Amino acid sequence: DGVVITEGVSGSILIVSSLKRSEDSGNYTCIVTNEAGSVTIVTYLNVFSPPTVSQQLVLSDVSPFSAAISWSPPSDNGGTDQPLKYSINITNNTVTLSFTTSDVTTLLQYLQHST
Numbered sequence: 372d373g374v375v376i377t378e379g380v381s382g383s384i385l386i387v388s389s390l391k392r393s394e395d396s397g398n399y400t401c402i403v404t405n406e407a408g409s410v411t412i413v414t415y416l417n418v419f420s421p422p423t424v425s426q427q428l429v430l431s432d433v434s435p436f437s438a439a440i441s442w443s444p445p446s447d448n449g450g451t452d453q454p455l456k457y458s459i460n461i462t463n464n465t466v467t468l469s470f471t472t473s474d475v476t477t478l479l480q481y482l483q484h485s486t
Contacts (some may be wrong), residue, residue, distance in 0.1 A: 392418040392450050422449040425457065425475075432478075441476040 373389040387395070396418045402411050423445040432439040440459070448455060454473040 390418045392420050396450065417450060419450045420447075422451075422455055423447040437478060437480045439476065439478050444475055 373387060375386045375388075377384045377386065385401075396416060398413055399416050400411060400413050402409060425442045425445050427443040429441050430438055431441070442457075444455065456473050457475075459477070459479075
């Protein structure tokens with residue numbers, strides 16, 4: 372299921388779809404054989420998935436023009452060993468503050484008091 376082998380003039384292509392990180396990540400072995408002999412190659416496939424949602428959003432150190440915001444990292448990082456990057460968007464009518472950070476705590480500055 373989910374495996375297709377396409378043969379072409381210069382070789383074959385293996386397409387695996389609907390992967391699950393817990394089931395499909397791991398070592399894969401490719402054995403190629405012809406009249407001249409055979410070759411074996413082993414490679415590791417790391418399947419990535421979207422990380423789970425961060426939890427426990429906390430707003431602290433609130434002042435009229437700034438606030439600190441922090442959160443817990445997701446329980447599942449999607450299989451990556453790279454730091455996750457978080458996108459923060461704050462919208463108040465027509466003003467949007469957007470940025471990306473890999474920290475789980477950041478200071479929002481230069482906020483304007485709304486009336």
